[in-house]
Amino acid sequence: MPQHFLGRVLKPGEMLEHARYSSVRVVSERLRPFVKRYWAVEWDLPDGESYQTATLSEPTIHLTFEFGNSRRAHVDGPGAWVTGPVTKRRFDVGIFGRGGVFGVNFQPGATLAFSDGKPASIRDSTVPAEQWFPRLESDLGLAEMFAQSQQPSQNAGMPELGELAASVESWLLSWRPQMTSSFERLKRVLDILDDPEVVSLKILAERTDISERTLQRMFANFCGVGVKKVLARARVIDAVGAIDRGWDGTLADLGAQFGWFDQSHFSTDFVRVTGFSPAEYAQRKSARVTRN
Numbered sequence: 001m002p003q004h005f006l007g008r009v010l011k012p013g014e015m016l017e018h019a020r021y022s023s024v025r026v027v028s029e030r031l032r033p034f035v036k037r038y039w040a041v042e043w044d045l046p047d048g049e050s051y052q053t054a055t056l057s058e059p060t061i062h063l064t065f066e067f068g069n070s071r072r073a074h075v076d077g078p079g080a081w082v083t084g085p086v087t088k089r090r091f092d093v094g095i096f097g098r099g100g101v102f103g104v105n106f107q108p109g110a111t112l113a114f115s116d117g118k119p120a121s122i123r124d125s126t127v128p129a130e131q132w133f134p135r136l137e138s139d140l141g142l143a144e145m146f147a148q149s150q151q152p153s154q155n156a157g158m159p160e161l162g163e164l165a166a167s168v169e170s171w172l173l174s175w176r177p178q179m180t181s182s183f184e185r186l187k188r189v190l191d192i193l194d195d196p197e198v199v200s201l202k203i204l205a206e207r208t209d210i211s212e213r214t215l216q217r218m219f220a221n222f223c224g225v226g227v228k229k230v231l232a233r234a235r236v237i238d239a240v241g242a243i244d245r246g247w248d249g250t251l252a253d254l255g256a257q258f259g260w261f262d263q264s265h266f267s268t269d270f271v272r273v274t275g276f277s278p279a280e281y282a283q284r285k286s287a288r289v290t291r292n
Contacts, residue, residue, distance in 0.1 A: 004037070007241025010054040010090060010274060011284060018051040019043040019095065024102065025165040033187065034110035034177050036060070038169075040161040042100040050096035056237050056273060059085035059225040061106045061119060063129060065164060067146065068099025072126070078146040080129035080136060084122030087229045090274055102161045104168060108230075109186050109222030113177035119224025140167055186222050189215065193231065196238045199259025201228055235259050236273045239266075243282050251278045 002021065005012045015021075024040040045051065062083045071094040078099075083091070111117065117132040129136050137143055145159045192198060192207045204227065205212045219227040235258040247254055255266030255278070270278045 006244040007237040007239075008056050008058075010056065010240070010276075010281075012244060015051075015053055018045065019053070022161075024162045025169065028169060028173070031169065031172055031177070033179055033183075034107055034113055035172065036105040036107050038165050039103045039105065040101065040165070041103075042161070043095050044098045045096055047097075050094055052092055052094045054090045054092050054275070056090050056233070056240060057086055057105075058108065058237065059087050059123075059223060059230050059233060060108050061085060061111050061122075063104040063106070063133075063168075065102045065142065065145075065168070066099070067101070067159060069097035070095050070099050070101070080142055080146075081126050082117070082122060082129050082132045083126045084124060085119060085223060085225045086124055087225055087233065088124050089272065100159075100161055102164050102168070104172070107187070108190055109183060110177075112222065113183070114172065114175050119222070120220065121224070123224050136171070139171055140164075182218075183222070186218055189218065193234065196235070196258055199231070199235060201231065204231065232269060233273060236269055239270065239278070240274060240281065243278070247282070251282065254278065 001012060001016070002023070005021075009015055020042050022040050022042075023037060025038050027035045027038060041053075043051075064081050064083065066081065067078050072092065109119075111119065111132070115132045145164075148159075189204070189208050189210065193204060195207075198204050198207060201212050201215065205215060208215070210218075215227050219225060219230060223230065238258050239254055242254060242257075251266075252263050255263055260266035260269070267277050270276070270281075274281060276284075
């Protein structure tokens, strides 16, 4: 079980019963400041069977290459897509038949090194990747790959995702992304925000020695999301991850640990993001994962 699943993939054990996940390639050292990870999911479900995956990603941007059969709100089927920072709720995708996805999870704010696209313009939405990366499909020869993945003989039509990962990494390196001083400053702030004890904008400002107003502008410009939304979502992800790891305390203590001062507000925020109350999620046997 990948550790980054915990808190980010709802019911991770159940998801892995329906699909295969892999980190198809280690991000090269040159790209690590800009790319958090590459990932791939493949599935081959019996006729008539489908499954809905649900994730709670940080408010980051994903570039995905999708093949075969999948369905999400407003976007169906194969293609290359850019999904903006998700802030309101979980991100659901239905899978059926046979298919696969290769994804690039960018570091927060890092897409500005590759594209002029504004993160705020695609908040809580998905757009064709060509809108952000006009040369993408032609550079990588994607049109034929997508068409083949829809052929009746899908065993022959599905691409090798590991090979695609190598091509995408070479394409990203061709942009020669540069580390600017302002992006480096953002990364230092994000490292501090990862601490579960940072539960408010005030604490983040104190820890970083940056004013609240400046932090708000920084996150709006680089991430397309207000810093308070980033903080709130990060702490919900922390709470879900604690349950995934087998939290054995009370739910009131769980909420308090991650900054909620009363059970009602904790439950409200948890439901808004995940679709489950903390008690409902904790009771789902498949959501629990035991560390090896």
